[in-house]
Amino acid sequence: MNGANLACEQINHRDDIAVHLEPHAINPEGNLAAYASAVQTMLDQGIKHIVGCYTSSSRKEVIPLIEKWDGLLWYPTHYEGFESSTGVIYTGASPNHHMSPLIDYLFTNFGRRAFCVGSNYIWGWESNRVLREGLQKRGGAILAERYVPVGDTDMDNVIDAIFRAEPDFVFNALIGESSYAFFKKFRLACAERGINQVARFPVASCNLSEPELVEIGPDAADGHISSSVYFSSLPGKRNKQFVAAYNDAFPDGPVVSAEAEAAYIAVSLLANAIAAVGSAEVNSVKRSVVLQSFDAPQGPVMIDPETLHAYLTPRIGRSRSDYMFEVLVEARKSVRPDPYMVHSSAALEPLQRQPLVRIVS
Amino acid sequence: MKTHRLVQNFSGYRALICALPERSTEALAPTLKKLGLQSELIGHSPAAPVVLPFENINADRDILFIDGDMTLPMDWRCLRGAGRSALPPAPVVGLVGIEAPSRLKALLLLGATAFLAKPVYGGAVYSALFLGVNEYNRKEILVDAVDVLYEKRRRRAVVIKAVVSLMNIRNIDEDVAYDLLRKESMRARLSIEDYCEYMLGLRQEQDKNENAHGERQALKG
Incomplete structure (x- = not known):
């Protein structure tokens, strides 16, 4: 959540890309039954790009709606694998x-x-x-x-x-x-x-x-x-900048983690993909995102066109x-x-x- | 032994749905109803190990739908006790949410003969029923046949004994002795193993009588 918000904030302040992201948040508080209705509410409002879900069961609840209404779920969590929905971009670690x-x-x-x-x-x-x-x-x-x-x-x-x-x-x-x-x-x-x-x-x-x-x-x-x-x-200027910006934005925690970075990657890739095609339409974004390479805090990240999962280090x-x-x-x-x-x-x-x-x- | 006739209409069957109460299986019961089945939901919480029903189940009328995302027992033997059949008490259709090998294996060990992916799509239910029930029936016939063959193999020694005994009595070779036993068993409408056992029993009885007779004669003498 914090990682995604930080990415939105940074993108909205960048002059080099003409993308403005306006985050809407709903917190299902880990209650499995609340995920589908939350996502349905977003889709009904015309929000097509949804970043979130932590557990596999919550992701499984959401995917049918995403696929049915042509949305795109940006899933920023490591998980056990054995899935590749065409409606999901997986920016967390694969098994x-x-x-x-x-x-x-x-x-x-x-x-x-x-x-x-x-x-x-x-x-x-x-x-x-x-x-x-x-x-x-x-x-x-x-x-x-x-x-x-x-x-x-x-x-x-x-x-x-x-x-x-x-x-x-x-x-x-x-x-x-x-x-x-x-x-x-x-x-x-x-x-x-x-x-x-x-x-x-x-x-x-x-x-x-x-x-x-x-x-x-x-x-x-x-x-x-x-x-x-x-x-x-991790050493390197890119990560130091990320950690400093994160700590500035969220001094009360939680501290930076792999999940925060994965959400940051997801939103950054989304913005870059939109910027490259000049449209937020889901299919255009999907075609565009697999051509992007993003210089993430962990190093270069790409999306594999076949599985829509991320290349990570x-x-x-x-x-x-x-x-x-x-x-x-x-x-x-x-x-x-x-x-x-x-x-x-x-x-x-x-x-x-x-x-x-x-x-x- | 049952013959394998395909079931194509599941009207009157009872579907026991052991699944987590979630949206992904909502379409199952209404679809089953259209197909003429009556559904009973056996809901569980994700953390507690599921108690699968195995009593009062009729393999010819019931179908179990088991959700692979639940904590499942190892197999039916650990529910019904060792020594009992590993076959499920009725056909099992596995509901597959997380498609990981450990989950598919858990369903396979519980005897699933068909899978139905979650979220359940109405259009896939009939195919899963068709495969699940008919494959279960075929498996049941095969298991019965294997049991019969094991039993025949166990009693091979009896047949050999009977062949040898007949060879000695009649002074014939083994092929003739075997043919004779086969013909006699068919005439008596018994399996060759049963017939051989019967014949050896008679032979033993005769020997006993002869021995007793001999002993009596000896005593008299």
Whole structure:
């Protein structure tokens, strides 16, 4: 939201393009039933370009309306992939952007035995599946998978199970409150046992972001591995300008994150595409946007004409106690999106080496 | 064993819809009604694991629609207990929202024989019903046939024993002995395995009687 507003603000002050964007906002407050009516209201008002949605279920609610009324959804969130609607421009990370580099990094640096904990929701299920297959392909193994109901903060059973399993690393696909509770309680439980959590049981997540570190708090925010296409600590003039402008515009937070940058990219690409064709008509914009290259805070970004997902630059970061990330590994250039993992997954599901126990506590 | 006749009219069937209460499945029940089915909604919250119905279900009259976006059990065995059939209690049509492999696999493991994409488009419902029900019926016949064949394989030893026994008694070769057993089993309207078991049983009985007779004679003598 802030990222999108900042982009609008900047575009409206630019002299070089004759585009004026007037943002209208509706907040469905995460209530799934409210998304469709919000989008319908916008479409009824003649608003064709809609930036938003975080969860996959909310996106799925909105897409039929977008397709029916010829709108365009600019979806600024990393997600599990396996979708390519012609009514959506996806500016967040595809699964190949965040999962593949993370699996390589974990395998090379920490070992081959993982413990997976995730929210009992599509994001947890699918992230763990991709990790499992990636590790198995490289000769590693998943010791256990634990799923926690969405929003649950009781982590004692999971933490005990981790101590018993003694993995080389923990893979975290928890979302929201569950994730913050896990980081805090796991750090505490390790400290009580005299274990250095960062060194002995590193926790890796996809797209753990700066505002989430703030939620975790100062005692447990540092030392976590995150795979993302954007960290606010990235070097370079372009990002420094972006972070400074963002902090000026929103001094009360939330702090800059990958989601804010993806929304900023979405609106900037929209404006550039409109400027290039001189029209905001959806089909013209769609034809135009795939020809744009945008110098984003994370580096050059393009939209893949085939899938309408973004070319982005994967990175691995390690969190610090000042709620920032230190970048450990970075792709040399932006990577083509692969939402269906056609270039990185095997034709056949890998054989399971051991019977897998899925426990939902 | 059932013969496979295609079902083309689903009038009178009952559709049990296990789905999240959302817009994307709103078109399903009205379309089913047009096709002559009666729908029952079994709504669930996204977080709680779904309890799939498996009792009081008639495979010839019911159809289950299961939403892949819910937290689903591993398979039917974990609901009905080990040792029970892995086939679902009735044909399953999987409602596909998020098209990720883990979700499709979950529906496949629950025995879905057709998929229906969400948001449900009325024009796709009949095709899904047609494929789902007929493929389930075909699968049921195949599963029954496999059971029969497994049973036949398990009782192969009985047939071999009977062939050997007949070869000894009649002093004939194995082909003749087998042909004889096949003809006799057909005449008795029994499977060759049942006939062989029956014959070996008779033979054992005879041996027992002969032995008893011999022992009595010996005692007398």
